[in-house]
Amino acid sequence: DAGITQSPRYKITETGRQVTLMCHQTWSHSYMFWYRQDLGHGLRLIYYSAAADITDKGEVPDGYVVSRSKTENFPLTLESATRSQTSVYFCASSEGGVRSNQPQHFGDGTRLSIL
Amino acid sequence: EDQVTQSPEALRLQEGESSSLNCSYTVSGLRGLFWYRQDPGKGPEFLFTLYSAGEEKEKERLKATLTKKESFLHITAPKPEDSATYLCAVRPTDSWGKLQFGAGTQVVVTP
Numbered sequence: 001d002a003g004i005t006q007s008p009r010y011k012i013t014e015t016g017r018q019v020t021l022m023c024h025q026t027w028s029h030s031y032m033f034w035y036r037q038d039l040g041h042g043l044r045l046i047y048y049s050a051a052a053d054i055t056d057k058g059e060v061p062d063g064y065v066v067s068r069s070k071t072e073n074f075p076l077t078l079e080s081a082t083r084s085q086t087s088v089y090f091c092a093s094s095e096g097g098v099r100s101n102q103p104q105h106f107g108d109g110t111r112l113s114i115l
Numbered sequence: 116e117d118q119v120t121q122s123p124e125a126l127r128l129q130e131g132e133s134s135s136l137n138c139s140y141t142v143s144g145l146r147g148l149f150w151y152r153q154d155p156g157k158g159p160e161f162l163f164t165l166y167s168a169g170e171e172k173e174k175e176r177l178k179a180t181l182t183k184k185e186s187f188l189h190i191t192a193p194k195p196e197d198s199a200t201y202l203c204a205v206r207p208t209d210s211w212g213k214l215q216f217g218a219g220t221q222v223v224v225t226p
């Protein structure tokens with residue numbers, strides 16, 4: 001089925017470990033986004049990408065790394081996980097163009113717990 | 116700094132009891148305002164985009180309106196299946212495609 005898929009849906013890891021969250025979309029959307037959602041903070045943008053090989057920081061980028069070698073994939077890596085990165089992570093995509101006003105479409109999230 | 120504030124934080128309604136959710140925003144220029152619905156364990160689902168003051172959009176029991184400072188999401192004669200968290204987001208004119216989200220309003224509709 002077309003859409004945006006995230007994997008894994010659930011992940012438990014330990015502090016200091018590296019963990020990568022995957023995001024794949026089948027719409028060929030230019031823009032992709034990573035958010036974290038925490039109680040009391042709502043959705044906060046971590047990183048975004050306008051196209052393959054073009055990425056930029058959002059509101060809370062520290063401790064995260066992204067890459068986008070192919071249009072359809074946008075993995076998010078926590079290089080050395082900390083407990084403060086325990087959260088629900090959402091990937092989103094939207095059609096491109098700087099002047100585009102298309103909505104973002106979201107995956108169902110990855111629930112990450114760091115012990 | 117761009118800000119989006121939603122109220123109330125939570126709303127409990129009887130089935131059929133209409134109500135409104137508020138989204139107030141502060142941006143230098145607004146390119147669009149978006150409403151999403153989020154069910155537990157799921158990602159936000161797009162509902163509406165509003166572009167200019169005075170605009171209205173409707174979908175089933177939901178109606179969204181926009182002024183220069185705020186947006187309202189009216190829920191008319193809600194049913195239990197309307198229970199969800201409703202998120203508001205703004206896209207400022209200089210945002211390069213990004214959205215600024217509010218914290219959401221959790222709506223529970225009881226039979």
